[in-house]
Amino acid sequence: SVNDIYPHDVIRGLNGQARRWLHLLVKFQEIYKCPADFVSRSPGRHIDYMLYEVLPMAINADLLIAVAVRPLEASDSTSKIRIRNINSSKFADREFLVPSKGDVAIDASVNEWSNYFKSGLRGALELLRRKRGGKEFSPVGMDLLVDGTIPSGGGLSSSAAFVCASALAVTVANGEKMVDKTELVELAVVSERAVGVNSGGMDQSASVFSLRGTALYVSFMPTLRTRAIRFPATQPELTFLIAQTFVQADKHVTGPVNYNLRVVECTLAAEVLAKKLGLKKPLPKDAGPLGVSLRGLQDLYYEEMEGVADNNKTPPHEFHKQLEHILQLSKESLTATAGYTREEIASILGITIGSLDERYTSRFPVHTERFLLRQRAQHVLTEALRVLDFMSLLESPPEDSESLLRGLGAILNASQQSCRDLYNCSCPELDQLCQLALGAGAYGSRLTGAGWGGCSVHLVPLDKVEAVKEVWEKEYYRKHFPDISDERLREAVVVSKPGSGSYLFKV
Numbered sequence: 001s002v003n004d005i006y007p008h009d010v011i012r013g014l015n016g017q018a019r020r021w022l023h024l025l026v027k028f029q030e031i032y033k034c035p036a037d038f039v040s041r042s043p044g045r046h047i048d049y050m051l052y053e054v055l056p057m058a059i060n061a062d063l064l065i066a067v068a069v070r071p072l073e074a075s076d077s078t079s080k081i082r083i084r085n086i087n088s089s090k091f092a093d094r095e096f097l098v099p100s101k102g103d104v105a106i107d108a109s110v111n112e113w114s115n116y117f118k119s120g121l122r123g124a125l126e127l128l129r130r131k132r133g134g135k136e137f138s139p140v141g142m143d144l145l146v147d148g149t150i151p152s153g154g155g156l157s158s159s160a161a162f163v164c165a166s167a168l169a170v171t172v173a174n175g176e177k178m179v180d181k182t183e184l185v186e187l188a189v190v191s192e193r194a195v196g197v198n199s200g201g202m203d204q205s206a207s208v209f210s211l212r213g214t215a216l217y218v219s220f221m222p223t224l225r226t227r228a229i230r231f232p233a234t235q236p237e238l239t240f241l242i243a244q245t246f247v248q249a250d251k252h253v254t255g256p257v258n259y260n261l262r263v264v265e266c267t268l269a270a271e272v273l274a275k276k277l278g279l280k281k282p283l284p285k286d287a288g289p290l291g292v293s294l295r296g297l298q299d300l301y302y303e304e305m306e307g308v309a310d311n312n313k314t315p316p317h318e319f320h321k322q323l324e325h326i327l328q329l330s331k332e333s334l335t336a337t338a339g340y341t342r343e344e345i346a347s348i349l350g351i352t353i354g355s356l357d358e359r360y361t362s363r364f365p366v367h368t369e370r371f372l373l374r375q376r377a378q379h380v381l382t383e384a385l386r387v388l389d390f391m392s393l394l395e396s397p398p399e400d401s402e403s404l405l406r407g408l409g410a411i412l413n414a415s416q417q418s419c420r421d422l423y424n425c426s427c428p429e430l431d432q433l434c435q436l437a438l439g440a441g442a443y444g445s446r447l448t449g450a451g452w453g454g455c456s457v458h459l460v461p462l463d464k465v466e467a468v469k470e471v472w473e474k475e476y477y478r479k480h481f482p483d484i485s486d487e488r489l490r491e492a493v494v495v496s497k498p499g500s501g502s503y504l505f506k507v
């Protein structure tokens, strides 16, 4: 057993990741009185989208699930899941039964950690049934122990890592030998929606597909595709610092005025712009949360105006020009700087307020008097341009490292400014962390994840890492949280090089 081979004092002698993995396996054996069969792992990610391409990176912080399979008794048609957490004071032990037919029940109205496992379980079982020709089968029981190091609710997508690692664990436990990464991502995207928050696909992609030393180029059209972009070697070495604000937007409370409202605003911006530009066909259906997007508007515009049949085939530099043109058109057409009311939007679209609400604002709750279509469209379109610019810098870097790093940094800074002023998803704490970092030598700083608190990401030359950390401690953490513990202070900042995606480790 793991216990015999690696007794506790051996584990104490190890450091870092090796120690954490062994601790998980030993704990597993202590709790369940048998060794784990395998560990499923998925990392967090940093950097965001609107069906335009994105460029997230996996970080080194991750979520591990140690798993032992409990085969079914022949007579038994339900199986049991027992799930525990290394951090048992925050995440209490849970047990539940998996029905052999139908869906796993999830109560999304409560904020319950095991829901994220259940949503991965539900998605994986659907996939397994599909693979078995739609036949019902009895899923195995499982004993599970979870250990996560991704700060949760902090914009690093601990939820996606959890769902991806769960779906991977369930798929493998039920006998699949090969797990297709695209299938895994697609099922994890759909699964996480069961927990009640709208998710776009990037988090799960980054968690599953990332490769060490790369950023992941994710495109959603026509279907989800990814490509790893290697970071060029630079002098000084390129490092990302991730700093938490320790302020958190509770999505269940602020979703209706922040996150979900932005989804609605971006969708309405696309519809209103399409009307103002006189497009004839309806916007194409896509995988966005409300079925249409600014990306779809761009495709339709170029189809109707210039006969571009498949805009997915347009080369990047042409696409860049298109984006700039759509940006210009959006500035000329969406002129209401103080936003649009429901009445105004309904009248532009030629529909009743009732059908506007039914189509756009009833899927998830939003509360607002005015929809800031102009600002949101500008943010989304310029962000798409910045992703393309960031990519081309990585793919054809300038000769000297300094101009590469300055170039990348300037894009991050422009992004933060747009998040703050046009998308209104920053907050004073995020702004302050960015200001402090830039003053201490960072090349570029921005929020990451949904915003409104959570985390920030900073491109920092290796020789400035200590200076940046120091100024944050003094000017941010100790000032905002005078009683902060040393442990919490250590957790506040993660030094991260682009890390690797999901994998499975057989014990």
Ligand code: ATP
Pocket: 063, 085, 091, 111, 112, 113, 114, 116, 146, 147, 148, 149, 150, 151, 152, 153, 154, 155, 156, 157, 158, 159, 160, 162, 197, 251, 449, 450, 454
């Ligand atoms: P964001 O979605 O902003 O990128 P996030 O994914 O970390 O950040 P949420 O989507 O709110 O934030 O998900 C956080 C939830 O995921 C927690 O409330 C908890 O239920 C679950 N979770 C995350 N990490 C763990 C963990 N290590 N153990 C158990 N549950 C966890």
Ligand code: MG
Pocket: 157, 158, 159, 160
């Ligand atoms: Mg999340």
